[in-house]
Amino acid sequence: MKRAERVAAIIKILSETPNKSYSLNYFCKLFGAAKSSISEDLQTARQTLQSVNLGIIQTTSGAGGGVKYIPYISDQDCALLQEELCEKLRDSSRILGGGFLYTSDIMFDSNVARQVATVFARKFQDYKAEYVATIETKGIPIATMTAHMLNVPMIVIRRESKISEGSTLSINYFSGSSDRVQKMSVSKRAVVPGSKVLIIDDFMRAGGSVKGIKDILGEFDMEIVGTGIVIASTEPDKKKIQDYCTLLYLGKVDENTKEIEVYSNCQIF
Amino acid sequence: MKRAERVAAIIKILSETPNKSYSLNYFCKLFGAAKSSISEDLQTARQTLQSVNLGIIQTTSGAGGGVKYIPYISDQDCALLQEELCEKLRDSSRILGGGFLYTSDIMFDSNVARQVATVFARKFQDYKAEYVATIETKGIPIATMTAHMLNVPMIVIRRESKISEGSTLSINYFSGSSDRVQKMSVSKRAVVPGSKVLIIDDFMRAGGSVKGIKDILGEFDMEIVGTGIVIASTEPDKKKIQDYCTLLYLGKVDENTKEIEVYSNCQIF
Known part of the structure; x- marks a missing residue:
């Protein structure tokens, strides 16, 4: 050769x-x-x-x-990716009411997942994460790609405990998005006490889900070393989680004027 | 340069x-x-x-x-991957009762997902699929990687319709695994009438889920061009879906002797 x-x-x-x-x-x-x-x-x-x-x-x-x-993505390419996603998200037909946006096409696009994962991989490369954790469903593709980039296994926290998960630990948590108490459960076989975990999720409003993930993994003495979010809403200002890194911010979604305020986090690295 | x-x-x-x-x-x-x-x-x-x-x-x-x-995987590397997965699956501690095996660690391993996706990408390269579809949750990582390899978007069918999915179409179907009627729903925004779809899922027993996916996408005149399954159980012999391609076969799971019968599909290509 x-x-x-x-x-x-x-x-x-x-x-x-x-x-x-x-x-x-x-x-x-x-x-x-x-x-x-x-x-x-x-x-x-x-x-x-x-x-x-x-x-x-x-x-x-x-x-x-x-x-x-x-893996590496340059500041410039990251900014381009962010702007491209903002552009897509500003499409007023995404407005679903209640401040929700339709984002499944973006979160389930493997090409977006790969690029966003490269951003998270660069950001968290030296955080020594031994696992990537997410909660079903929309964060799974990006978490999969991030786990691939960091070469670590993934833990998927379920909404309901399934027979195929074996023994599980469940917690109840308050979800601000749905304004009610929800349940999450994790298979005992999936966790390793004492290990370091990076949380990846698609969306964060008040941080209830991420706080829940932190709590449920904390039950097994797992340490959260970082949190990567694709879209974090600017409201509420006071979140249940302080230490997170988001790719994009979602501001006001106006159902009357059809305006969607979304912008890049320029301080991501 | x-x-x-x-x-x-x-x-x-x-x-x-x-x-x-x-x-x-x-x-x-x-x-x-x-x-x-x-x-x-x-x-x-x-x-x-x-x-x-x-x-x-x-x-x-x-x-x-x-x-x-x-993407390409040689016959030899595919056989090695299959044997490696069989080896992992034969671990008797995976037995959960009711014929179920714990497989989440395998399905959520991004490295396994990448390799299995390469097999499906080789198998279905010329099927002209315009979408990869799966049903939450365990098939998502492999479906993500397969969609990435084939450069097509992914449709994730949900168990419950969520507000974040917008308008959805739902169907009820009989799931042999859980022995009851279950629901699945798909966002109307996610589908494109007349397009060709490749179904990817982690496990198939009687084929109720895959049949359901076929039916729900059929409601939108989407055409199923292929079905890739990671593990198909040999029982029941008569499945609701005839035309599928599985990587592995799961035979008898004996809870007394702790023996798990699992073997490669040597006719995959």
């Missing part, structure tokens, strides 16, 4: 499995090449990705060392 | 957005290179991926032509 081919194959393999560490030996065996050649290939691969802003190849030396791909 | 770097960048860009068509001009502009150089780069990129079995770069010429990446 020629150099150009090896470099390309290395980038394909690494970027397909972000944050997964490969030994240099893995590539030596795969290509039947010497360590020195692979080292040079990695150098080229790193420069290539950097020059087109498509991610970082990180090499750690030593016994447990290896090479891995870290 | 040198050739090796251009080839690597092309592979990264194409493989990050499978089944999305790029014009040659896009790369000419990005790299400031001539069309003839880019053509040669694409040739190298194609050979590279082929030689390591990591996907197909397809070029179509003419006015609407372009270049795109098509």
Whole structure:
């Protein structure tokens, strides 16, 4: 195999499995090449990705060392993504009444999910999360992609406990969005006491759901290291969760003038 | 930019957005290179991926032509994935009673989701699906990844109609797994009459859910072009859906001997 081919194959393999560490030996065996050649290939691969802003190849030396791909989105591309989403959300036909917007097409768009997940992956890369947690349903695609980018398992908290979840722990919590007490439950098999968790969700109003996720995982001594939200409403100002990172803000939704106030969080990183 | 770097960048860009068509001009502009150089780069990129079995770069010429990446998994890698999943599923601690197995850790593992989705993407690549549809909750990660691989939007059918879904159409169907009548609903905004849909789900027993998805989407004249299932139980033999493709078969789950009969579908392609 020629150099150009090896470099390309290395980038394909690494970027397909972000944050997964490969030994240099893995590539030596795969290509039947010497360590020195692979080292040079990695150098080229790193420069290539950097020059087109498509991610970082990180090499750690030593016994447990290896090479891995870290997803990256530039400030500029992030701002473009945010503006594109704002544009879509400003469509007045999304207004459902009660201040709700139809967003399922956006949340269930795998391309949006991948890009938003890249933002969260960049933001939370060094938070040492061992799990990504979300609550069903609309946050699942973005949580899936974020878990993929960070190379950690996902915990999906259910609204109702299902027989297929085995033994579950349930809590009741107050949801401001539905203005009533709701239930969430998590499978005991899904949790690992003492581990660090990143919460990802599609929407936050008062923060009741996220607070609920924090509480239910807290029952198992899991530590929340960060919270990533796609859209946070500006109202109420006082939320049940202070420490969260949102991609977009949703302001006033005026059912009469059909105006939707939505804007980017420019301080995301 | 040198050739090796251009080839690597092309592979990264194409493989990050499978089944999305790029014009040659896009790369000419990005790299400031001539069309003839880019053509040669694409040739190298194609050979590279082929030689390591990591996907197909397809070029179509003419006015609407372009270049795109098509995900691929070899027969051998597919068999390895199937055997690995069988191995995991044979763990007797998964037995929940009533013939149910705990599978959430597998279905919510983004790495499994990506690989299984690659199998479905290869299987259904030429079925011209315009949507991937699933029913909440456990099939969503794999459906998300499959939609990503095929570059189509996803429709998530809900168990209950939610205010955030806008106007919905609901049906009642008989679920063999829960032995009762259940409800499913789909947002009218999510469907496009006359379009072709690929159904993806995590588990099928008698096929009641899949039949329900077919019926509810049929109400909007959507045509089901294929059905991909991760695990199909061998019982009952007579299912409500004949035409489906499963990755794995689940046979007898013996609660006394703790034996779980699970095996690969060797005829998947």
